[in-house]
Amino acid sequence: NAGVTQTPKFQVLKTGQSMTLQCAQDMNHNSMYWYRQDPGMGLRLIYYSASEGTTDKGEVPNGYNVSRLNKREFSLRLESAAPSQTSVYFCAAQGGNQPQHFGDGTRLSIL
Amino acid sequence: DAKTTQPNSMESNEEEPVHLPCNHSTISGTDYIHWYRQLPSQGPEYVIHGLTSNVNNRMASLAIAEDRKSSTLILHRATLRDAAVYYCIDMNRDDKIIFGKGTRLHILP
Numbered sequence: 001n002a003g004v005t006q007t008p009k010f011q012v013l014k015t016g017q018s019m020t021l022q023c024a025q026d027m028n029h030n031s032m033y034w035y036r037q038d039p040g041m042g043l044r045l046i047y048y049s050a051s052e053g054t055t056d057k058g059e060v061p062n063g064y065n066v067s068r069l070n071k072r073e074f075s076l077r078l079e080s081a082a083p084s085q086t087s088v089y090f091c092a093a094q095g096g097n098q099p100q101h102f103g104d105g106t107r108l109s110i111l
Numbered sequence: 112d113a114k115t116t117q118p119n120s121m122e123s124n125e126e127e128p129v130h131l132p133c134n135h136s137t138i139s140g141t142d143y144i145h146w147y148r149q150l151p152s153q154g155p156e157y158v159i160h161g162l163t164s165n166v167n168n169r170m171a172s173l174a175i176a177e178d179r180k181s182s183t184l185i186l187h188r189a190t191l192r193d194a195a196v197y198y199c200i201d202m203n204r205d206d207k208i209i210f211g212k213g214t215r216l217h218i219l220p
Binding site: 059 | 143145147153154155156157160196198202203204205207208209210211212213
């Protein structure tokens with residue numbers, strides 16, 4: 001049982017490049033989340049999705065787009081990467097009042 | 112903004128109990144209290160959760176005040192592997208989950 005799977009685990013981009021971070025869960029949970037964590041800091045919510053086909057902004061949505069095309073997958077897209085978006089990105093899935101399950105993170109560096 | 116408040120950091124000696132406090136000043140009747148921890152270079156992991164009653168599991172105990180405005184995560188015998196950042200969250204199934212800054216727990220050998 002994989003839980004929450006994030007790809008890629010590491011990525012280096014140049015300023016202005018675009019990329020999509022993938023997240024998939026096999027727990028049939030309705031809610032999915034994208035957080036970013038800068039060095040020495042806490043988690044900040046970028047976007048979340050309460051159910052398939054719905055998305056809402058979190059604390060720091062600027063510069064990102066998301067897509068929840070089905071219940072299993074929730075992707076995060078950077079259209080034009082900036083050095084300020086260098087961070088570790090975590091995806092999470094959650095159902096009802098049950099605990100969140102996190103992926104292992106994607107370490108993204110933007111030069 | 113996060114709905115809970117926690118001390119920035121705490122220290123404890125190895126093999127002693129640790130009591131990590133959390134204030135839930137705006138908690139509603141339907142919010143569950145969840146605790147997570149994040150070990151160095153890892154993603155957050157679930158520790159324990161509860162609604163009104165105290166809870167125990169293999170990792171920790173959770174003590175919830177009668178008015179639910181505060182909770183305490185109890186690690187009964189801290190080990191060096193318990194050094195992490197601990198987060199408490201008010202979780203409502205109808206609302207997004209926002210983390211605060213958490214408490215960085217240092218364990219002294």
